[in-house]
Amino acid sequence: MKKILLILAILSAIITGCEKGLEPEIYGSLSPLTFPATENEYELYTLVIYVPFSSKWPYEDGGTKYHFFGLEEGHVQLIDAPTDIMAIFTAWGAGWQRISEGNFELFEGQGRNRSHFEKIRFVTRTTKIIADLEAATIFKDETFKKQLIGEARMARGWTMYRLLQMFGPVPVITDPEKIGDQEAEADLTTPARADYISTIVADLEYASENLPEAPSDYGRFNKGLALTVLMRLYLNEKDFTNAESVGRDIQALGYSLVDDYASLFREATERNTETIYAISCNPASQGRGPDGNFNAYSWYTFPNDHPDFPGWGGPSAPFMASWEFYYSFDTADERRAPLIDSYVAKDGTTIRDSSNMEGAIINKYPPEGPNAYQGNDIVLARYADVMLMLAEAINENNDGPTQEAIALVDSVRSRANIGPLPAAETSSKDAFNDAILRERGWELYFEGQRLFDLRRHGKWPSAVSAVKGKDPSPSSIYPIPQYALDDGAEQNPENTN
Amino acid sequence: MKHLFKIKFYLSIVFALSIFSENFAQMTVSGKITSAEDSEPLPGVNVVIKGTTSGAISDSEGNYSLNVPSQESVLMFSSVGFMSEEITVGNKSVIDISLTPELTALSEVVVVGYGTTLKKNVTTSISKVDPKGIPNGAISGANDLLFGKAAGVQVRQYSAQPGGTVELSIRGRGAPLIVVDGIIVPADALEAGINHSEINNVKRGNLGGVNPNDIESIEILKDASAAIYGVNAGNGVILITTKKGRIGKINVNYNANRSWQRNLPYLEPLQADEHMKLYNRFQEDRYLSENDMQPFGPNAPSGFVPRFSESDIANNTTNTDWVGLILRDGSIDNHNINISGGSENIRYYVSGGYFNQIGTVENSDMKKYTGSFDIAFDISKLFTLNAKVIGSRSNFNNSVAGWQTGGAGANGFTALQAALAYPTYLPIRDPNTGQYTQFQLIGNPVAQLDIKDQSLNNTLLVNTSLDINIIPNVLKGKIVYGNNLEGSFRDFFIPSTTNWFDDYRARASIQENKRQRQTFESFMTFNKEIADVVTINALAGYGEYIENRFDFGVQSFDMNDKINTTNIDGSPSNGFSNKDRNKQRSYIFRGSFDFLDRYLLSAAWRYDGFSQFFPESKYASFPSLSAGWKISNEPFLNIEAIDLLKLRASYGTTGRNLPSGVAYGIYTPEGQVISFNDGNSNYVAYVLSQIDHPDLTWEKTIMQNIGIDIELFNSRMSGSFELFRDDVTNLLRYGNRAANTEALSAIARQPVNGGHQVRTGLDAFVEADVIRNNNVTWNLQVNVSHYKYRWEERFKEDDKSTFLNVDDPVRAIYAFETKGILQLGEEAPEYQPVAAQVAGAPVFVDQNGDNVLDSADVLVYDQTPKISIGINSIFKYKNLDLGIFLYGQLGSYKQNYSLNWANASGMLISNQSGTQESYNAWSTENPGGELPGSTYDEALLGNIGNTIGWGSDYTISKADFLRVRNITLGYTIRSNQLKRYISDLRFYVDVQNAFIITKYKGADPEIESPGVKGAAAPYPMVRSYSLGLSVNF
Known part of the structure; x- marks a missing residue:
């Protein structure tokens, strides 16, 4: 009998609902149900738009991604290195070599990790941020809200402009209604060029109207930048009338040339009357996520046997000026001074010059300071260009x-x-x-x-x-990568056989 | 059905009813129980009055005493390992009895989830490994016990560093669930990283906490038998049972051994003059081919200046043996003691271990202390309280072997990598300045030995339980609380005098990781034979499991080298932290039925919930069913020679939850700090990194197995053979491996379920006493497994370019076949890639002969071995024993990146200084070379045809091998002279990793060596010579 009692005792259970007590436990992140809620949170939500416009080692965003103005696959490697002004570079494999030759075929084989085409997702992200900001009712300071929207639209317009220059018009989502709709997010139909352009124009115009000329945080997007990118867009689209008109708007902002060309790229004089926008770099940064922006070009511009600053490349550096370009300068031209055409190697005897270097050393951002990397701001828009x-x-x-x-x-x-x-x-x-x-x-x-x-x-x-060793692709528009074609994108006409 | 789950057991209620007694005694019977073999008293024998539940247990002297109701009462004597006896009491008041040991393995007890069963009644695929007899000299972890020991269990030495990872897999499935005495413990080792840098030098993980000397048995649940652990048992389950105390006199065992360790042949660098000459050769070949000069092209050779002049070579007197400076001989001192025993109400086991290993790579060593304490206390006839504590503490100096990660180049080389890349013609220090020399980006290997890199790892497993004998031998309850705590602390410092990552700068990293896993379980078992027809064994239980994790770390710069990590006050620093917690709840049911000792049936059902899924996807059920037919017990198969012939089949479902993360939408801090104003104005932004995934749910594996067990000639020979199929469905992609989203989605990757993989194969096991005489026995065990692991259905999100055929092997390597090297004057085939149209390049094979290289010509190499084999032989002559253990694999391919140390074009960019294998590279002087010449660079191939990222096969090697794991010679003394003080004494010598038979070139076919810039320098494989003794007092 006692045994039965015991069994009953053990079995006598307390009735509880089985789903209770098994709620998710989430740490180290914020819930979309409660974030963003304050002006400050909206600002932190908006600021992710600066990630592709930073200068660091490649970043993670569902895979490895490259900054627009980073060291690798950034503006120097993709826009300058393939052209007549820079030399070829063969030591680091096909990726570097083919791009330096002006050949873009390999972009077709790039995966989701590497390809800038993935930035179409970033456009969607900025669209969402813009829509969320517009819908936000908690802002007491409407100007601040408009500035944040201006920054987000600057980021979207600039991204779409860069993508246009690389691939031609690409599918993007600028209508927030489509976000989350699987069908719309899978639709890779190429938009009409005129529509694509007008979206960029609208974004950049909004940005130019709402961004301050001199933001309190130096390095945030400003009005001059928005206008300069807009002017580049018009110019490249051969809409010279609008280009001239925007140019005159920029003239009205009061920028002027500095006297000393080289000073534009030095840390001490990086803020000046001519520079419209530059990525503001921290001399102590090592280019990792938690660090500030860095400038590591010297490692990519100096040969590795240089006595003062041995770089990473080899006897020839990844980024060198082509000899054809070097010799095209007027010898009196001060702008040639940052190009180093010869030096005595670390061993004290070997002379390095045009006979044994692929090109001249580009010392536009001279290594300065005690750290491994530099703090010279990376200039992206200046008045001489305008x-x-x-x-x-x-x-x-x-x-x-x-x-x-x-x-x-x-x-x-x-x-x-x-x-x-x-x-x-x-x-x-x-x-x-x-x-x-x-x-x-x-x-x-x-x-x-x-x-x-x-x-x-x-x-x-x-x-x-015309430059030694170059093997340019027929078109300077990059092929849309195969993975995107597999997803349903159309190859651009420039790369359709 | 839900009311079933609303059962919870409460300890307090149970205690309230703990006062209990019985009284129906009428007469007393006592006696002494001895072993028929040696007449020694037998403690712990169960004496039960047949047909009742009352009985007694013999004490340490073998004595028992109990009350019986009548003279007709029948006493049943039973003890593990002995034949049961039945005696009618009659008028005797003293009944002495000697029990005969059971020679047959049929009585062997096998641990299954939440219980035990007799081996002969197992209806699923379970292997048992008895650690006795496995040499334990040079091993520090439990995984080491399993090399080649059980069919269907693959053990791979991932890294040979002290405490290095020994990877376990059941039927090729990946990390199994590990259960120690009923408590689930994490299969992976907790290791704090260096949140500073990009090196991978620590590869440890070997069930750190449990001392192999404390293990009683290891059971491996390979098929649906794992389903009782439903959750996370998709890779199978390993049950570790530790030693417990037994009733009887105190037993003290001490065993100690010393091992001497030497590296097996490693990569052999070139001498200084060899390097200089070979460099010049490769450099000239490259120059001539690039400039179309003879013999590569029509132009006359001119203008070549070799890097090393004749006089450079002639005058060089330096020849630094960098690799020799990094590698060394090692040793192990290993001492273990355990004390066990018990009286009627209490049983105990206490152990301690000390393991001190000096690694075979400079700076790498390990000091490990283990201790365990186990006590079982019978509070009353009703309650037994069990408490077990297993603790360990390991101090490591972390190895300087390994490789860089994160895509870093030669500036991130570890010391051993640097030793293989640094020129041998440079001295350690500059004779003029006394400073370390520096070559390009590569850190001076000896300077890197100044880096401090230490880990301190702790584990503590506490396991308490209460057994409730409600009806002795029939109905039992058990309440379990387990807590597994782990901590790992890493202390890392680079002094300012060491060049590393292009900088002379003091850099420190301090990191601590903590993990806790709590188990609360309560269950009841019912065991009853009904009318001699059916024996029922039933189980019902409930469990709750909570996992916590917390990591934090800080990195600092520019402190004084002498102070380093001991005081980082004021040094520029930044830190990180990370917390995770999840909960799981389970309901467990099982019923086993044995009809007429012939037909066996077992059904189990587990119902699991996981906190991180959405309510609608939280719970999943994991049913299983198995059946067996003991043909040998049928009247029609009454053959003397056949002890057992059993057919069995099983079917069941196991699962896997989300090992990290959640199914809910989250904003996470953007790892890229947004920085303005020269770094003076910084913002941590928040990014929507995941949206809600209400459908995300359990991954499920359907396991099917059929097998046959046979035992012959009074258990002299036994074997089993089984076929299996796993269907892994609803695979989970999460974290770094999350699936691609729609092309325009703002979030590039999201967790999903999808795909379907199939694993099929067979396991065979044969064991025989080839010789079984009074003086001589020879026991031989052979196990062989064959697997195939392939895709059935891909994730719809996966890129088509990442695979060739839908049903390719899961562990496929894709490459174009090459045959030989293109020779001077030889016409390159028309389809040959542009970068390979030069003499010295490998000749590609156009498989389909259409003169175009494309995906149709790609070969699929499978990394999963076709055959895995283990052979164990123990030969005994009188007191002498000789054990030989071998294991190996056939039919597996591997990317042999260690060949890259001999890469000719790599030498020219100074990522490698060359090994003896470099002489096997093609050059104009060595047209017979089998590796490509300096004129060829695999990296320049680009994409071939319509393929993306697939290159030539010249680094793909067959990873077949047969390794002699142990040769052990032992001698046991059981002299009567000794007996006054000690009961037996055993001396042994052992060689571990005696030798390997393989055609694989490079570091070792077994250890991990991934593709990185330059090449990886894994910890070398070691051979150990051990001398040991084991003594029982």
């Missing part, structure tokens, strides 16, 4: 150079301590155009402009083929 673009637009709009246009170019030249353009180069629209293209190379090398300039001037691939 002046040359404006000259180009005026030339096109007037079917030939005006005095104003010539003066714009000459003042850029004069700052570099060389004389005005010779008469022959201002004698016709075409001659002036050619002169501007040359001038842009000398002025803006290593700033990620060249490929777009050559394309706009109809010099791709001819200008590139």
Whole structure:
């Protein structure tokens, strides 16, 4: 009997619902049900839009991703290195070599990890952020809200502009209603170019109207940047009228050339009257996630036997100026000074020069400071560029150079301590155009402009083929990667056989 | 059905009813029980009055005493390992009896989940490993006991470093569930990382806490038998049972051994002059081919300047043996003691172990202390309280072997990598300055030995339980609470004098990881024979499991080298932390039926819930069914020679929950800090990294198994053979392996269920006493397994370019076959990739002969071995024993990245300084070379045809091998002279990893060596010579 009692005792259970006490336990993250709620949280929610515009080692975002202006697969490697102004580089495998030759075939084989095409997802993310900001009712300060929306739209417009330059118009989601709709998110139909352009224009115009000229955090997007990118868009789209008009808006912002060209790229003088926008770098950064932005170009520009600063590449560095480009300078041109054409190697005897180097060392961001990496800000927009673009637009709009246009170019030249353009180069629209293209190379090398300039001037691939070792693709538009084609994207016409 | 789950057991109620007694005694019987073999008294024998539940247990002297109701009463004497006896009491008041040992293995008890059963009645696929007789000299972990020991259990030495990872897998499935005395413990080792840097030098994990000397038996549940652990048993289950105290006199065992360890042949670097000459050769070949000069092209050779001049080579006197400076001989000192015993009401087992290993790579060593304490206390006839504590503490100096991670280059090489890449013509220190020399980006290997890298790992497993003998031998209850605590602390410092990652800078990292897993279970078992027809064994239980994890770390810079990590106050620092917690709840039911000792049937059902899934996907059921037919017990098969012939079959479902993360939408801190104003203005942004996944649920594996067990000639020979099939469905993709989303989704990867994999195979096991005489016995065991592991259905999210055929092997390597090297003057085939159209390149094979290289020409290499084999032989002559253990595998392929140390073009970019294998590279002087020449660079191949990322097969090697794991010679002394003090004494010598038979070139076919820039430098494989003794007092 007692045994039965005991069994009953053990079996006598307390009745509880079986689902209770098994709720999820989530730490180290925030719930979409409660975040974002305050102005400060909305700001932190918005600021992720800066991630692709940072300068660090590649980042993780559902796989390894490359920054637009990072060291690898950034603007220097993708926009300058393939062109006539930079040398080929063979030591680090096919990826580096083929891009440096001006050949983009391998982009077709790039996976989701590497390809910039994945940035179409980032456009969706910014669309969501913009919509959430617009719907937010907690802002007491409407100007602040508009500034945040301006930053997000700057990021979206700039991303779409970069993608356009790389791949042509790409599928994007700019309508927040489509987010979360699996069918819409899988729809990779290429949009009409005009629609795509007008979205970018609307974003950049909004940004230019709502971003401050000088944000309190130096390095956040500003009004001048929005206008400069908008001007580049119009120029590359050959909408010279609008390009000229935006150029004049930028002129009104009061930027001016600095006297010393080299000072633009030095840490001490990186904030100046000419630089419109630069990635603000922390000299102590090692380029990892928790660090600030860094500038590590010297490791990629100096050969590894250099006595003062041995870089990573080899006897030839990944980023060098082509000898053809080096010799194209007027010897008096101060802009050639950052290019080093010879040195005595670390062993104290070997002389390194054009006979045994692929190209000249690009010392535009000289290694400074005690750390492994540098703090020199990475210049992405400056007034000299705007002046040359404006000259180009005026030339096109007037079917030939005006005095104003010539003066714009000459003042850029004069700052570099060389004389005005010779008469022959201002004698016709075409001659002036050619002169501007040359001038842009000398002025803006290593700033990620060249490929777009050559394309706009109809010099791709001819200008590139003229340089030793180059093997340019027929089109400067990159092929859309195979994985995206498998997902249903269409190959762009430039890469359709 | 839900009311079934509303049962919870409460300890307090049970205690309230703990006062209990019986009184129906009429007469007393007592006696002494001895062993028929040696007349020694037998403690712990069960004496039960037949047909009742009352009885007694013999004491340490073999004496028993009990009250019986009448003279007709029948006493049943039973003890594990002895034949049962029945005696009618009659008028005797003293009944002495001697029990005959059971020679047959049929009486062997096998631990199954939540209980035990007799081996002869097992209806599923369970292997049992008895650690006795496995040499324990040079081993520190329980996994080491399993090399080649059981059919269907693959054991792989992942890393040979002290405490290095020994990877276990059941039927090729991946990390199994580990259960120690009923408590689930994590299968992976907890290791704090270096949150600083990009190196992978620690590969440990070997059930750290449990001392192999304390293990009584290891059972491996290979099929649906695992389903009783439903949850997370998809890879099978390993049950570890530790030693317990027994009633009887105190037994003290001490065993000690010393091992001397030597590295097996490792990669052999080139001498300085060899390197210089070979470098010049490779450099010239490259130069001539690039400039189309003779003999590669039409142009006349001109302008070549070798890197090393004749005089450089002639005058060089330095020849630093960098690898020799990093590798060394090692040793192990291993001492273990255990004390056990028990009286009628209490049984105990206490042990302690000390393991001190000096590793065979500089700076790598391990000191491990283990201790355990086990006590079982009979509070009353009703209650037995059990408490067990297993603790361990390991101090490691972490190895300087390994490789860099995160895509880093030569600047992140570990010391052993650097030793293989650093030029041998450079001295350790510059004779003029006394400073360490520095070569390009590669850190000086000897300078890297100044890096401090230490780990301190602790484990503590506490296991308490209460047994409730409600009806002795029939109905039992059990309440279990277990708590497994682990901690790992890592202390890492790079002094400012060591160049590493391009910097001379003091850098420190301090990190601590903690993990806790709590188990609460209560269950009841019922065991009853009904009318001699059917024996019923039933189980019902409930369990709750809580897992906690917390990691934190800090990294700091620029402190004084002498102070280093001991005081980081004021040093620029940044840190991280991470917390995780989840809960699981289970309901467990099983019923086993044995009809007429011939037909066996067992059905189990487990119902599991997991906190991190959505309510609608939280719970899943895991049913299983198995049946057996003991043909040998049928009247029609009454053959003397056949002890047992049993057919069995099983079918069941096991599962896996989300090992990390949740199914819910979250915003996480963006790891990329948003920084402005020269780094003076920083923001941690938040990104929507996951949306809600209400459908995310358990991964399920359907396991099917049929087998036959046979035992012949009075158990002289036994064997089993079985076929199985696993269907892994609803596979979980999460974390780093989460699936691709729609192309325009803001979040690139999300966790999903999908896909279907199939694993099929067979396991065979044969054991025989080939010789069984009075003086000589020879026992031989052979086990062989064959597996195939392939996809049935892919994830719909996966990129098509990542595989060739839908049903390819899961562990496939894809590559284009190459045959030989293109020679000078030889015409390259038309389809040959552009980068391979030069002499010195491998010649690609166009499999289908269509003159185009594309996916149709790609070969699929399977990394899963076709055959795994284990052979164990124990030969005994009188007091002498000789054991030989072998294991091996056939039919597996591996990317042999250690060949990259001999890569000719790699030498030219100074990532490698070359090994003796470099002489096997093609050059104009060595046209017979089998490896590609310096003119060829695999990295330049690009994508071939319509394929993405698939290259040539020249680094793919067959990873077949047969390893002689142990040769052990032992001698046991059982002299009467000794007997006054000690009961027996055994001396032995052992060679572990005596030798390996393989055609594999490079470090070792077994150890991990991934593809990184330069090449990886894994910890070398070691051979150990041990001398040991074991003594029982």
